[in-house]
Amino acid sequence: MNWLLNLYETYESNLDRVGAIEKKYNDREYTLLPLSHTTQNAHIAVEITEAGEFHSATVIEKGDASTLIPCTEESASRAGSKVAPYPLHDKLSYVAGDFVAYGGKIKKEEPFGAYIKQLEEWAHSPYACAKVKSIYSYLSKRQLIEDLVAHNILYLDADGYLIDKWEKKFEALHKEKPPIFSLVSGEQESAFIRFNVYSPDKILSKVWKDPEMYDSFIRYYSHLLGKDDFCYVTGKMLPSTERHANKIRHSADKAKLISANDTSGFTFRGRFTQSGDAASISYEVSQKAHNALKWLINRQGKIIDQRVFLVWGNDDLDIPDLTEDYYSFDPEPAEVKVQKSYTNKEFADEVAKALDGYRNKLSSESKSDVNILVLDSATTGRLAVLYYRNMDKDLYLDKLTEWHSTCVWLHRYRKNEQDERIEFYGAPATKDIAFAAYGPKANEKVVKGLMERILPCIVDGQKIPQDIVKSAFHRASNPVAMEKWEWEKTLSITCALINKQEGYNMPLDTENDDRDYLFGRLLAIADVLERRALDNDEKRSTNAIRYMNSFSRHPERTWRTIQACLQPHQARLGARVTYYSSLIDEVASKISINDFNNKPLSGKYLLGFYSQRHELYKKKEN
Numbered sequence: 001m002n003w004l005l006n007l008y009e010t011y012e013s014n015l016d017r018v019g020a021i022e023k024k025y026n027d028r029e030y031t032l033l034p035l036s037h038t039t040q041n042a043h044i045a046v047e048i049t050e051a052g053e054f055h056s057a058t059v060i061e062k063g064d065a066s067t068l069i070p071c072t073e074e075s076a077s078r079a080g081s082k083v084a085p086y087p088l089h090d091k092l093s094y095v096a097g098d099f100v101a102y103g104g105k106i107k108k109e110e111p112f113g114a115y116i117k118q119l120e121e122w123a124h125s126p127y128a129c130a131k132v133k134s135i136y137s138y139l140s141k142r143q144l145i146e147d148l149v150a151h152n153i154l155y156l157d158a159d160g161y162l163i164d165k166w167e168k169k170f171e172a173l174h175k176e177k178p179p180i181f182s183l184v185s186g187e188q189e190s191a192f193i194r195f196n197v198y199s200p201d202k203i204l205s206k207v208w209k210d211p212e213m214y215d216s217f218i219r220y221y222s223h224l225l226g227k228d229d230f231c232y233v234t235g236k237m238l239p240s241t242e243r244h245a246n247k248i249r250h251s252a253d254k255a256k257l258i259s260a261n262d263t264s265g266f267t268f269r270g271r272f273t274q275s276g277d278a279a280s281i282s283y284e285v286s287q288k289a290h291n292a293l294k295w296l297i298n299r300q301g302k303i304i305d306q307r308v309f310l311v312w313g314n315d316d317l318d319i320p321d322l323t324e325d326y327y328s329f330d331p332e333p334a335e336v337k338v339q340k341s342y343t344n345k346e347f348a349d350e351v352a353k354a355l356d357g358y359r360n361k362l363s364s365e366s367k368s369d370v371n372i373l374v375l376d377s378a379t380t381g382r383l384a385v386l387y388y389r390n391m392d393k394d395l396y397l398d399k400l401t402e403w404h405s406t407c408v409w410l411h412r413y414r415k416n417e418q419d420e421r422i423e424f425y426g427a428p429a430t431k432d433i434a435f436a437a438y439g440p441k442a443n444e445k446v447v448k449g450l451m452e453r454i455l456p457c458i459v460d461g462q463k464i465p466q467d468i469v470k471s472a473f474h475r476a477s478n479p480v481a482m483e484k485w486e487w488e489k490t491l492s493i494t495c496a497l498i499n500k501q502e503g504y505n506m507p508l509d510t511e512n513d514d515r516d517y518l519f520g521r522l523l524a525i526a527d528v529l530e531r532r533a534l535d536n537d538e539k540r541s542t543n544a545i546r547y548m549n550s551f552s553r554h555p556e557r558t559w560r561t562i563q564a565c566l567q568p569h570q571a572r573l574g575a576r577v578t579y580y581s582s583l584i585d586e587v588a589s590k591i592s593i594n595d596f597n598n599k600p601l602s603g604k605y606l607l608g609f610y611s612q613r614h615e616l617y618k619k620k621e622n
Contacts, residue, residue, distance in 0.1 A: 002388070002390055003371065003373060003385060003388050003390075004233050004281070004285065004289045005233050005234075005289075006314055006369065006371050006390060007288070007289035007290075007292045007293050007296075008233060008234070008285050008288050008289045008292070009314045010292045010296070010312065010314050010317075011032070011288035011289065011291060011292040012288070013314060013315050014032060014292075014295075014317075017031075017032045017295075018031075018032050018033075018034050018214075019031055019032070019033075019034055019068070019209070019211050019214055020032070021209060022298075022299070024298060027063065028063070028066065029066055030066075030294075030295065030298035030299070031068060031295070032291060032292065032295040033068065033291040033294065033295070034068075034214040034215075034218060034291075035218050035284065035287045035288065035291075036070055036071060036072070036217060036218055036221045036287065037068055037069065037070055037071060037214065037217075037291075038068075038069060038071045038076055038245070038247060039066055039067065039068055039069070039247065039251050040066075040067050040069050040086075040089065040192055040251065041065040041066060041067070041192065041251055042060055042065055042067040042089065042192045042193065042194040043059065043060055043065070043180065043183045043184055043191040043192050043193070044057060044058070044059060044060065044092075044148070044153055044180070044191050044192070044193050044194070045057065045058050045060050045193075045194050045195075045196060046144070046148075046193055046194070046195050046196070047195075047196050047197075047198040048134050048135050048138045048195060048196070048197050048198065049134070049197070049198055049199075050130065050134050050197060050198075050199055051134070051137075052133075052134050052135075052136075052137025052138045052141075053138060054138060054143075054147040055198045056151065056198070057147070057148055057151050057153045058153075059153060059179045059180055059183060060183070060194075062183070066251065067089060067192075067194045067208045068208045068209065069086055069087075069088060069089040069194070069208060070086065070087045070088055070213075070214075070217040070221075071086055071087065072084070072086075072087060072118075072221065072224075073241055073243040073283070074243070075087070076243065076245060076246070077243045077244075077246065077256075081107050081108070083108075083109045083111050083114050084114075085111060085114050085115035085118055086115075087118060087119065087122060087217060087221075088119065088132070088135065088195065088207075088217075089192070089193060089194040089195060089208070090115060090192070090193065091111075091189070091190060091191065091192050091193070092144075092145070092154075092188065092189050092190070092191045092192075092193055093111050093112075093189050093190075094111040094112060094114075094115040095112070095115060095139060095144060095193050096112065096142075096144040096145045096193075097112050097116065097139065097140070097141070097142025097143070097144065098142050098143055098144065098145045098146055099111075099112060099145060099189070101145075102145045102146075102149075102156070102160070102161055102162050103159075103160075103161030103162050104162070104189055112142075116136075116139060116140060119132075119135075119136050119139065120136060120140070122136075122216075122217065122220050123135075123136035123137075125220050127216050127217075127219040127220040128216060128220070129212050129213065129216045130197075131197045131207055131210070131212075131213060132213070132216060134197050135195045135197065135207075144193075145162070152178070153180065154180065154188055154191075155170070155173075155174055155178050155180070155188070157170065157173070158173065162187070162188045162189060163188060164187045164188070165181075165187060166178070166181040194207070194208060195207055196208075225239035225241075225283055226239055226240055226241065226283075227239065227240070228240070229280045229282070230280055231280060231281060231282035231285055232279045232280055232281060233281055233282070233285045233289075234282065234285055236282070238282035238283070238284055238285070239282060239283050239284070240280050240281070240282055240283065241281065241282070241283040241286055242260060244256055244257065244258040244259065244281070244286050244290065245286065245287070245290035245291070245294075247294070248290065248293060248294055248297070248375070248383060249297060249303060249306065249308060249375075249383075253383075254380050254381055255377040255379070255380060255381055255382055255383035256381065256382065256383060257290070257375070257383045257384075257385070258281065258286070259381070259382065293310075296310055296312050296317070297310060299317070300312065300317070300318075300321070302321075302323060302431075304431070304444055304447055304448040304451065305444035305445055305447070305448050306376060306377060307374065307375070307376040307386075307448040307451075307452070308373070308374065308375040308376070309323055309374055309451060309452075310371075310372075310373045310374075310375075311323075311370065311371070311372050311373075312370075312371055313369065313370050313371070313393060314369050314371070316393075319370050319393070319396070320397075320400060322372065322399075322400060322403070322430075322455070322458045322459065323429060323430045323431065323451060324429050325411075325414075325424075325426060325427060325428050325429040325432065326351065326404045326408075326424060326425075326426025326427050327411075327414050327422075327424040327426060328429070351400075351401045351404045351405045351426070352401050352405075369390050369391065369392060369393060370390070370391050370392075370393050370396040371388070371389070371390050371391075372387065372388065372389040372390075372391070372455065372459065373385065373387070373388050374386040374387035374388070374452055374455070376448070386452060387452060387455060389459055391459070396459075399458060399459055399460075399461070400458070402461065403427055403457070403458045404426050404427045406427075406499075406500050406503070407427040407428075407464075407496050407497065407499065407500040408425060408426050408427055408496055408499060408506070409425070409428075409492050409493070409495040409496035409499055409506060409610070410423060410424075410425050410492060410506055410610075410614065411423065411424055411425070411426070411428060411489070411492045411493070411496075412488060412489075412492065413432075413485070413488065413489040413492070425506065427496060428492075428493045428496055430450070430451045430454045430455075430458075431447065431451060432489070432493055433450065433454060433468070433472070433493060433497065434446070434447040434450040434451060435447070435489075435490075436472045436475065436476075436489065436490045436493035436494055436497075437450065437468050437471040437472040437475070438450070438471060439475065439482075440486065450468060453465055453468070454468075463501070464497055464500055464501070468497070469494075469497050469498065469501070469603065472490065472493065472494040472497055473494055473498070473603045473606070475490050475494070476490050476491045476494040476495075476606055477548055477549050477551075477552040477606070478548070478549040479491075479541065479545050479548055479549075480541060480545070480546055480548075480549070491606065491610060492610070494603070494606060495606055495607055495610050497603075498603035498604065498606060498607060499607060501603075502603075502604060502607065504604075504607050506611065506614075507611065507615075508521075508611040508612055508614070508615040509611070512608070513590050514604055514608075515591055515592075515595040516601045516602045516603075516604040516605040516608070517604045517605065517607060517608035518587055518588075518590050518591050518608060519551075519555045519559075519591070519601055519605050519608070520601070520604065520605035520606060520607065520608025520609035520610075520612065521587045521608040521609065521611075521612040522559065522584060522587050522588060523544050523548065523551055523562070523605070523609050524544075524608070524609045524610070524611075524612035524613035524616065525580055525583050525584050525587065525612060525616070526542070526543070526544040526562050526563070526566055526584070527542050527544035527545060527609075527613060528580070528613060528616045528617065529566060529569060529570070529573070529577070529580040529584075530542040530543060530544065530565075530566060530569045532573060532576070532580075533569035533570075533572045533573050534569075543561075543562055543565040543566070544562055547561060547562055551601075552600065552601045552605065553598075553600050553601075554598045554600075555597075555598065555599075555600075555601055555605075556596055556597050556598045557598055
């Protein structure tokens with residue numbers, strides 16, 4: 001219940017955002033839903049005059065389809081042939097009183113009868129506003145399809161019935177294919193209709209964006225709720241519910257987090273006689289918690305293959321995301337930073353300074369807890385909480401500081417807003433770790449699984465699973481199997497993972513006598529030497545890079561091959577080769593005779609390779 005309580009408190013902390021339309025990066029709208037409301041993609045917009053007459057109608061473009069609609073407990077969870085109308089906006093079969101006259105088929109109960117009765121009760125209640133009364137006045141005339149056909153929104157066949165599916169034979173009647181058939185996946189009768197009230201004298205806010213409409217239905221519906229019961233989340237006696245929201249990840253999502261509708265199977269039977277015996281949640285808490293969750297997922301959640309990764313604060317929403325890399329919350333010019341020879345301790349201080357901004361912004365008086373939530377579904381109907389942690393915000397930021405100052409390396413794969421490649425020093429994003437370990441074409445199921453496994457490494461300080469490190473190591477040791485940019489990215493991320501285990505510093509450690517580290521340095525010197533000897537327009541890989549995979553498994557034997565291949569390049573460099581040759585001699589002399597063998601290298605050789613190569617290139621730039 002803890003995650004429900006924190007979502008409920010988040011809703012309470014953001015009441016000023018309820019109904020306020022926000023836009024995502026792709027210009028899709030979302031909002032913190034009011035109580036007793038949900039979202040639906042509409043296909044047709046119908047304008048009604050204030051006097052209750054038809055004014056106009058349009059087919060809605062896909063980018064404007066998302067519509068905020070009032071809903072009851074029954075309509076929010078309706079399925080199949082069950083008749084459970086939405087209170088205002090709904091499918092054509094519900095809102096059109098002339099549906100049967102135009103060929104509509106009714107199985108048992110007529111949907112329009114249930115719909116208009118429910119709308120009438122709202123329109124005649126003391127909570128109704130003028131817009132509801134106008135829409136009810138028009139729909140009670142039972143002529144919606146007639147008007148939509150007259151205004152070329154819906155189309156009939158030769159017998160005067162709604163066309164089920166567009167076929168070429170209908171071109172004789174209607175020439176080209178009408179827009180409605182491109183929007184509705186099924187028949188015309190499945191089109192979803194939203195209503196608006198038009199006034200020539202004044203500008204009225206759209207019905208589905210009008211706070212007065214939200215408030216009208218909330219106050220009306222609150223008097224229709226069930227009996228009071230003990231709410232396990234708040235500890236209060238409140239109207240309870242057994243029906244909980246779906247559409248959590250997106251508008252077409254049917255999976256529910258809380259469900260107990262199985263009265264014949266074994267969802268709760270055998271332990272309890274009624275679902276409420278296990279736990280009871282009030283309607284208000286369920287609505288607010290689910291609406292807050294939907295809003296947070298739209299606002300800042302990450303969805304990988306339908307798995308949701310979400311980090312938020314109860315009172316302060318903008319919490320640094322633990323799945324992101326260090327550059328995402330400290331985008332300072334990396335050119336300034338990398339000139340410093342950071343030790344891990346110095347960089348930890350830099351990370352702490354960057355995160356101090358978040359510490360200062362977060363309220364010191366409020367609870368300011370941080371929540372980490374992972375959701376996924378195994379079936380279309382059930383959604384599960386795979387991971388949940390509620391942490392003190394200072395502890396959370398301390399854990400982030402530790403992660404971003406230990407799993408660090410120099411990376412060159414990010415781009416700034418000007419689409420320029422930049423350098424940054426820090427921890428990679430968890431999604432980039434997945435691509436380093438399994439490649440950019442890795443199945444999303446594999447990616448989301450790795451991201452979930454990395455979370456305890458960040459939050460609890462656990463060791464990175466060895467299979468992840470090994471997989472990244474083997475890919476980084478095989479540069480010929482990928483493009484140069486991909487290998488460079490894989491290499492730096494792998495170095496960060498290995499550095500998390502070994503605790504090395506990024507700057508070249510000339511005093512390090514570790515065998516694997518020294519072999520890595522030798523490989524880097526051979527790579528730079530050959531690259532310096534090649535023409536500037538020569539793009540082929542050096543022998544050091546081509547033999548890298550073999551070198552990691554048989555270093556002594558492969559080094560002899562690489563060194564033999566270096567001789568023509570050394571001759572071509574002339575006097576400039578002296579520095580590289582003496583450097584090879586210096587590094588090789590540090591490897592003891594007993595260690596100069598074919599024992600496979602560990603990941604430390606990549607650290608030596610990267611640091612030595614970076615040092616050599618940096619000297620030329622200077």
